[in-house]
Amino acid sequence: MKYGFFDDENREYVITTPRTPLPWINYLGCEDFFVLLSNTAGGYAFYRDARLRRLTRYRYNNSPLDSEGFRIYIRDGASVWNPGWQPVQAEPDSYRCRHGLGYSVIEAEKDGIGVRQELIVPKGGNCLLMRVGLTNRCDVQKQLKLFPYIEFCLWDAMEDGSNFQRNLSCGEVEVDGAAIYHKTEYRERRNHYAVFWANRMPDGFDTSRDAFLGVYGGPARPEAVFGSGCTGSIAHGWQPVAAQEFSVCLEPGERSSFIFGLGYIENPTDEKWEAPGVINKSRAKAMMARYSDDAAFDAAMKELGDHWDGLLSGFRLSSGDAKLDRMAGIWNQYQCMVTFNMSRSASYYESGMGRGMGFRDSCQDLLGFVHMIPERARERILDIAATQFEDGSAYHQYQPLTKKGNMDIGSGFNDDPLWLIAGTDAYLRETGDFSILNEMVDFDNDPTKAQPLMEHLRRSFRFTLTHLGPHGLPLIGRADWNDCLNLNCFSETPGESFQTTGPSEGPVAESVFIGGMFVKYGRAYADICRHIARTEGSDAYGREADEALKAVSDMETAVLTAGWDGSWFRRAYDAFGHVVGGSGCEEGKIFIEPQGMCVMAGIGRKTGEAAAALKSVKEHLDTPYGVVLLQPAYTRYHAELGEITSYPPGYKENAGIFCHNNPWITCAEASLGHGGRAFEVYRRITPAYIEDISDIHRTEPYCYSQMIAGKDAAGFGEAKNSWLTGTAAWSFVSISQAILGIRPELDGLTIDPCIPSSLKSYTVTRRFRGADYRITVDNPDGAETGIREAWVEEKKTELSGNAGPCLTGRGLLLAPAAPGSVVEVKVILGV
Numbered sequence: 001m002k003y004g005f006f007d008d009e010n011r012e013y014v015i016t017t018p019r020t021p022l023p024w025i026n027y028l029g030c031e032d033f034f035v036l037l038s039n040t041a042g043g044y045a046f047y048r049d050a051r052l053r054r055l056t057r058y059r060y061n062n063s064p065l066d067s068e069g070f071r072i073y074i075r076d077g078a079s080v081w082n083p084g085w086q087p088v089q090a091e092p093d094s095y096r097c098r099h100g101l102g103y104s105v106i107e108a109e110k111d112g113i114g115v116r117q118e119l120i121v122p123k124g125g126n127c128l129l130m131r132v133g134l135t136n137r138c139d140v141q142k143q144l145k146l147f148p149y150i151e152f153c154l155w156d157a158m159e160d161g162s163n164f165q166r167n168l169s170c171g172e173v174e175v176d177g178a179a180i181y182h183k184t185e186y187r188e189r190r191n192h193y194a195v196f197w198a199n200r201m202p203d204g205f206d207t208s209r210d211a212f213l214g215v216y217g218g219p220a221r222p223e224a225v226f227g228s229g230c231t232g233s234i235a236h237g238w239q240p241v242a243a244q245e246f247s248v249c250l251e252p253g254e255r256s257s258f259i260f261g262l263g264y265i266e267n268p269t270d271e272k273w274e275a276p277g278v279i280n281k282s283r284a285k286a287m288m289a290r291y292s293d294d295a296a297f298d299a300a301m302k303e304l305g306d307h308w309d310g311l312l313s314g315f316r317l318s319s320g321d322a323k324l325d326r327m328a329g330i331w332n333q334y335q336c337m338v339t340f341n342m343s344r345s346a347s348y349y350e351s352g353m354g355r356g357m358g359f360r361d362s363c364q365d366l367l368g369f370v371h372m373i374p375e376r377a378r379e380r381i382l383d384i385a386a387t388q389f390e391d392g393s394a395y396h397q398y399q400p401l402t403k404k405g406n407m408d409i410g411s412g413f414n415d416d417p418l419w420l421i422a423g424t425d426a427y428l429r430e431t432g433d434f435s436i437l438n439e440m441v442d443f444d445n446d447p448t449k450a451q452p453l454m455e456h457l458r459r460s461f462r463f464t465l466t467h468l469g470p471h472g473l474p475l476i477g478r479a480d481w482n483d484c485l486n487l488n489c490f491s492e493t494p495g496e497s498f499q500t501t502g503p504s505e506g507p508v509a510e511s512v513f514i515g516g517m518f519v520k521y522g523r524a525y526a527d528i529c530r531h532i533a534r535t536e537g538s539d540a541y542g543r544e545a546d547e548a549l550k551a552v553s554d555m556e557t558a559v560l561t562a563g564w565d566g567s568w569f570r571r572a573y574d575a576f577g578h579v580v581g582g583s584g585c586e587e588g589k590i591f592i593e594p595q596g597m598c599v600m601a602g603i604g605r606k607t608g609e610a611a612a613a614l615k616s617v618k619e620h621l622d623t624p625y626g627v628v629l630l631q632p633a634y635t636r637y638h639a640e641l642g643e644i645t646s647y648p649p650g651y652k653e654n655a656g657i658f659c660h661n662n663p664w665i666t667c668a669e670a671s672l673g674h675g676g677r678a679f680e681v682y683r684r685i686t687p688a689y690i691e692d693i694s695d696i697h698r699t700e701p702y703c704y705s706q707m708i709a710g711k712d713a714a715g716f717g718e719a720k721n722s723w724l725t726g727t728a729a730w731s732f733v734s735i736s737q738a739i740l741g742i743r744p745e746l747d748g749l750t751i752d753p754c755i756p757s758s759l760k761s762y763t764v765t766r767r768f769r770g771a772d773y774r775i776t777v778d779n780p781d782g783a784e785t786g787i788r789e790a791w792v793e794e795k796k797t798e799l800s801g802n803a804g805p806c807l808t809g810r811g812l813l814l815a816p817a818a819p820g821s822v823v824e825v826k827v828i829l830g831v
């Protein structure tokens with residue numbers, strides 16, 4: 001069952017009922033100011049850091065769900081309703097929510113009154129703009145009341161939700177004309193405030209929640225709206241809000257438009273006040289003046305649209321399959337931008353309080369984002385690297401506001417360092433900008449310890465090499481990619497951290513997965529060294545490359561011996577030296593991660609283990625909704641395995657369809673030339689293809705979710721944790737590079753498709769290092785891979801063949817063209 005449809009021309013998903021199975025959200029903002037917005041206008045706003053600079057309050061886990069947001073109440077005689085349906089839940093006569101790229105529009109009509117609520121975070125503005133248009137479609141005059149309403153958060157969302165003995169006394173506001181200033185804590189150490197404003201004078205306002213809603217009223221039945229209007233209350237402590245009241249008289253056919261804003265302002269310390277106790281409003285006034293009318297609002301919309309035109313023009317697809325085109329060309333890239341901005345901090349499942357930016361998560365997010373704004377990727381790489389320790393290990397997370405490592409969780413996740421190589425390698429392939437490697441970057445955010453980025457990569461690589469276990473495989477530490485496989489923890493007490501309790505790190509437990517990573521990204525590191533050796537004529541880098549490849553080859557041997565189980569790659573060895581993820585295990589016999597990573601790394605490609613491992617994945621882990629993480633699911637808790645066994649069977653890491661590593665299987669299958677199977681794995685979790693089962697899937701049909709319940713779960717097929725997942729970046733890699741086969745390399749752009757035989761032709765327009773490539777792939781004989789003929793600018797061209805860097809050895813390597821040029825490429829698949 002569907003709850004909407006894709007409007008490809010406008011790049012929107014149009015939701016046709018407010019009663020979606022779960023709130024279906026959008027992200028507004030692409031720089032510093034962000035809003036999470038649901039299809040019923042629920043959500044919240046923050047500046048940069050969802051925990052430390054939260055502007056509006058949001059209660060997760062509430063009932064009904066999604067009670068707080070950017071609310072508009074319409075009072076029409078005795079009837080009160082919201083265009084977004086929530087929170088009053090009065091039935092509109094019609095309803096539509098259009099989620100677009102960086103904006104949303106909710107349109108509803110009731111009793112002849114049409115309301116259009118448009119929300120956008122303008123580029124270059126630290127604010128949310130909300131335009132509300134009212135239209136009288138009746139043939140009589142209408143006297144209406146309009147009330148916008150938001151509830152402020154007292155900045156630190158964690159404190160806001162816990163330290164009530166203090167914060168119920170802290171709230172402070174100022175009201176000045178059509179603006180309500182939220183200046184809580186401004187009198188002491190803060191030099192920032194929030195402002196809610198309207199572009200015309202209201203007839204009334206409230207800033208005390210109790211006054212507007214009533215102590216026991218609640219947002220579904222605000223006393224001011226249902227009763228005798230706003231009271232002009234000034235909040236002193238308790239819960240400051242911004243509510244306004246407007247009387248609107250509309251003749252038949254008449255339309256009236258209001259613009260509201262919610263802004264974040266910072267003042268220099270010596271310019272905090274305009275009079276004792278009165279905040280300096282000059283910056284807020286400039287913001288209000290900038291966005292005061294429809295023309296300004298329209299211009300902001302247009303600017304945003306142009307921005308996205310530019311971003312998406314870097315990769316466009318026309319394949320004849322509308323679902324594929326819209327995912328690869330629009331929504332997957334959009335989600336990559338969101339994950340780049342948010343990491344795993346703020347979604348409807350991530351509270352914005354728990355985690356900042358993840359080291360490994362952000363490095364992986366770069367893989368799907370780097371082609372859009374390489375300069376921002378560059379900055380991010382340098383920020384992440386600066387949190388690395390001198391021994392090459394890394395803080396697992398850091399706060400976006402301070403860019404400092406997060407001590408609570410600390411270090412010890414032994415895959416982290418290698419992801420820095422992965423992210424940097426993706427940047428180098430995309431841009432060819434090797435100057436980044438010379439940038440001086442702190443260790444542990446300490447400038448006295450700064451070293452060139454290349455040295456950071458070297459230490460990342462060495463970290464694994466100097467942390468090997470009894471089988472020559474990498475030590476796992478607290479966990480590797482799978483945060484829940486905690487082989488050194490042994491927690492028996494509820495409430496303890498699964499990752500940081502007990503020894504947490506040990507000299508025995510090893511990860512085959514990190515072994516695979518080391519081979520994949522160790523080769524990438526060697527390629528980078530080799531490239532520098534060649535371009536700079538440096539023997540030292542040549543030797544470093546040779547040494548790295550020797551270490552990679554030793555690791556390959558270790559993986560193919562101690563890491564090989566006979567039909568698939570093992571997952572790990574636990575702290576007692578027992579196999580995890582082997583046929584001899586009672587449960588958890590086979591895991592997805594090492595199959596994907598080791599095959600992507602090319603381990604066992606020539607000797608058959610790679611193909612055997614993928615066959616085992618299909619046999620043991622496949623389901624109609626995606627590939628599950630492991631089988632059989634753990635049915636009881638194992639202290640020696642950790643959090644993974646704490647989940648009920650079929651959920652999360654315990655045999656859920658953990659979408660993030662499905663694209664690894666796609667890439668792995670493509671590396672073996674299995675185009676049909678690669679596409680099958682891709683399609684099963686790709687939202688546009690499962691839009692028809694939105695009643696089962698439940699999360700948004702336009703973005704990937706972290707997890708879909710596996711076959712052992714009661715809710716098989718039901719997704720959770722939409723938006724903030726590495727699935728976005730890896731899915732984009734899998735479709736754009738592995739399947740469609742447009743792959744940036746250090747030396748140019750490779751064309752190496754691996755597609756289902758049913759795909760007969762497609763065209764990709766790809767911007768690469770400033771040049772636009774128009775690549776047409778024809779597949780007349782229904783091949784899955786292999787280029788038969790190629791033309792560049794209508795000239796028949798030699799294929800790079802086995803000497804080339806292409807995975808199938810049959811691709812076409814295009815040297816970078818001059819920036820600004822347009823290169824026409826045509827390839828024909830087949831033998």
Ligand code: BGC
Nearest residue numbers: 344358360361481482483484
């Ligand atoms: C984390 C990732 C981790 C994954 C698997 C996600 O919640 O953000 O870093 O790799 O879970 O455990």
